[in-house]
Amino acid sequence: MLLASPKRAKKFFTEKMSFTTGPIELNEMMKSNENINIIDVRKPEDFLKGHIPGAVNIPKDKWDNFESLSYDKNNIVYCYSEVCHLAAAAAKHFAENQYPVMELEGGFEQWKQRDLPVEIS
Numbered sequence: 001m002l003l004a005s006p007k008r009a010k011k012f013f014t015e016k017m018s019f020t021t022g023p024i025e026l027n028e029m030m031k032s033n034e035n036i037n038i039i040d041v042r043k044p045e046d047f048l049k050g051h052i053p054g055a056v057n058i059p060k061d062k063w064d065n066f067e068s069l070s071y072d073k074n075n076i077v078y079c080y081s082e083v084c085h086l087a088a089a090a091a092k093h094f095a096e097n098q099y100p101v102m103e104l105e106g107g108f109e110q111w112k113q114r115d116l117p118v119e120i121s
Contacts, residue, residue: 019091020103023111026076030054037073041090042080042108052078052111053119063090069099078104078111 021029029036030053038055040047047057055078056068069075075094079086084107091101104111112118 019101020105021076022105023114023116026052026104026111027114027116029076035073037068037070037075039068039075039077039090039094040079040108041077041086046080048121050112050118050120051108053117055119058090060086060090063093066094066097066099069094071099073100075099075101076104077101079107081107081109 026036026038030038038052040051040055040057041059041063042051042057043059044057047055047059051057058065058068077087077091077094079090082105087103087107091103094101106113
């Protein structure tokens with residue numbers, strides 16, 4: 001097994017930290033009224049059962065409808081869990097269309113596991 005390159009690891013983790021945030025950090029951003037826009041890319045029926053307060057639901061079939069995204073805020077995207085790739089795929093798509101994006105690590109599952117506020121529609 002090859003050893004991981006410290007130089008490449010430093011570059012990777014520096015970039016990762018620039019484009020991801022955790023549940024606790026997001027909650028703090030929300031409390032301090034930071035310039036963020038929270039985007040839930042899960043299915044509408046799951047969004048209705050519970051979501052991060054203030055989040056806007058943009059399921060995959062609506063990703064080309066950019067009206068809920070902002071060019072002036074960090075659009076923080078999340079999906080179900082850390083093994084769900086919907087958020088990363090959505091973030092890539094939104095970034096390709098010039099929107100500033102970040103991904104919430106761990107998704108909605110990590111948010112709930114931290115007993116952070118949940119809004120039900």
